[in-house]
Amino acid sequence: GESVGLHLPTLSVQEGDNSIINCAYSNSASDYFIWYKQESGKGPQFIIDIRSNMDKRQGQRVTVLLNKTVKHLSLQIAATQPGDSAVYFCAENMAGGSYIPTFGRGTSLIVHP
Amino acid sequence: AAGVIQSPRHLIKEKRETATLKCYPIPRHDTVYWYQQGPGQDPQFLISFYEKMQSDKGSIPDRFSAQQFSDYHSELNMSSLELGDSALYFCASSYLDEQFFGPGTRLTVL
Numbered sequence: 001g002e003s004v005g006l007h008l009p010t011l012s013v014q015e016g017d018n019s020i021i022n023c024a025y026s027n028s029a030s031d032y033f034i035w036y037k038q039e040s041g042k043g044p045q046f047i048i049d050i051r052s053n054m055d056k057r058q059g060q061r062v063t064v065l066l067n068k069t070v071k072h073l074s075l076q077i078a079a080t081q082p083g084d085s086a087v088y089f090c091a092e093n094m095a096g097g098s099y100i101p102t103f104g105r106g107t108s109l110i111v112h113p
Numbered sequence: 114a115a116g117v118i119q120s121p122r123h124l125i126k127e128k129r130e131t132a133t134l135k136c137y138p139i140p141r142h143d144t145v146y147w148y149q150q151g152p153g154q155d156p157q158f159l160i161s162f163y164e165k166m167q168s169d170k171g172s173i174p175d176r177f178s179a180q181q182f183s184d185y186h187s188e189l190n191m192s193s194l195e196l197g198d199s200a201l202y203f204c205a206s207s208y209l210d211e212q213f214f215g216p217g218t219r220l221t222v223l
Contacts, residue, residue: 046211049211098161098169099207099210103155106154
């Protein structure tokens with residue numbers, strides 16, 4: 001995982017807005033990607049995943065987009081709610097290797113009521 | 114539903130002391146992972162076990178060791194603690210792909 005230091009990128013949105021969190025991954029050999037949500041004082045929680053043979057996957061209020069050409073992932077959250085406030089991490093897993101997701105840089109999402 | 118259990122939740126130690134963190138995976142999960150997360154940082158993979166055997170090793174210092182027992186619980190042993198070891202330590206378990214993380218142990222080294 002990439003070291004991020006003490007200051008996370010922050011995205012502030014109003015309740016009801018759509019949020020887009022971006023992530024650049026590092027390894028072109030990665031074939032499986034996961035988004036995690038981490039609330040303060042808790043462990044990361046799986047949100048949604050996508051394999052490299054897809055470029056879009058939708059869940060409940062969340063959509064993940066994968067652009068392998070530029071090694072970019074995004075997480076879209078529709079109708080953001082205060083309960084969505086958390087740090088969001090993307091993680092990548094390399095094809096053919098063990099399942100050890102490598103976490104990327106976290107983004108702090110702050111939702112204002 | 115049962116979740117990953119970690120103990121203790123908080124631990125305060127002095128420099129050069131030892132610490133043991135415990136992890137109890139979700140029943141029937143065969144893989145356990147340990148991660149270290151410093152303040153404002155992403156979780157860094159330390160080590161994993163599959164069916165009680167070490168399967169992968171990440172950035173785990175030589176001062177740390179871990180094992181998985183016959184009941185699938187795992188322990189992370191940390192010796193000669195340093196100030197820089199202060200962090201959240203997460204255990205995760207999985208069966209096949211999706212990892213489920215525990216609540217973490219917050220270790221503070223004074």
